[in-house]
Amino acid sequence: MQAPNTSGRAAWFALLGFLLAFPCMAGAIYLYIRYGNPPVATADHPFPDEKTIVHIPLHARIHRDLVTPPTTPEAHDLVAGAQVYVEHCAICHGSPHLDSSFGKWEYPTSPQLWRKHKDGVVGVSDDAPNVSYWKVENGIRLTGMPSFQHILSNDQMWQVSFLVAQADHPLSPQISAIFDAADTRRRQDEGLPTTASGVHPTP
Ligand code: HEC
Incomplete structure (x- = not known):
């Protein structure tokens, strides 16, 4: 009992x-x-595995929503993409010869989309354009990455996504000229030396 x-x-x-x-x-x-x-300040230590935890659902969501590009990019699409890029993206993501001044002090940092990573990949050139398109259209929560669906047209979002997917290709003279003119304006706006060549800040 x-x-x-x-x-x-x-x-x-x-x-x-x-x-x-x-x-x-x-x-x-x-x-x-x-x-x-x-951690609340950008310089604080992240939670253990914070990046992985945040990115797993993002990747799953992107792959669920992927749409097929409406066209294959032609030269004029990339030129239009460069115009969109210098106007809306370079301030955070830098350009081939001028990094963003504050992108690396954000948390998470704004990846410099023309820089080579340690594994040799330039920017997001290893991502298909439709992956970047999802990010441009929807933005990424709790990061500085805005959603551009109310700012750019669908065509513009595709054009800029095609451009960043080709960041490892040589730039056409027309696209180089767009970046050079924009870099000059950004140097003036930010009080950087206008005659300096190469990347700022010096790597
Ligand atoms: C205000 C700053 C800001 C602007 C403006 C901005 N982004 Fe971002 N972007 C970010 C940040 C921060 C991230 C990193 C998000 C993360 O870590 O998940 C990001 C991430 C990305 C990624 C994914 C990068 C990767 O390594 O996977 C792409 C692609 C991208 N942005 C494209 C663009 C394009 C194209 C534009 C312009 C139409 C743009 N962004 C404008 C801040 C910005």
Whole structure:
């Protein structure tokens, strides 16, 4: 007769412990957020595996929503893409010869889309244009990446997405001229030396 009572009591304690665990966890989370100094400044250390955790759902969502490009890009699309880029993107993502001044101080940083990464890939040239199109159209939550669907037309979003997908290709003279003129304006606006050549800030 003893055994069922003991195991019955144990079950009640287990249930009680289980139920108490939730308020305790909620309390601990509240205390951590309120007093634990979680990362809020751009220079703070990230949570462990923060980047991976944030990017898994993003990748899943993008791959679920992917649309086929309406056309294959022609030279005039890339020129139009460069015009969109210097007007709306270069301030954060830099240009082939002039990095963004503040992109690297954002959190997360604005990737410099004309820079070679450690693995040799330039910008997002390893992403298909429709992957970048999703990001341009929808933006990326809790980062500085805006959604451009109310700012640019669909054609413009495709044109700029085709352009960044070809960041590893040599620039045509017409596109180089668009970047050079925009870099000159940006140097003037930001008080950078106008005669300097190469990338700013010096890598
Ligand atoms: C205000 C700054 C800002 C502007 C303007 C901006 N972006 Fe971004 N963009 C970001 C940030 C920050 C990220 C990084 C998001 C992340 O880490 O997930 C990003 C991410 C991206 C990515 C994904 C990069 C990668 O490595 O996967 C692409 C592609 C992109 N932006 C394209 C553009 C294009 C094209 C424009 C212009 C039409 C633009 N962005 C304008 C801040 C900006």
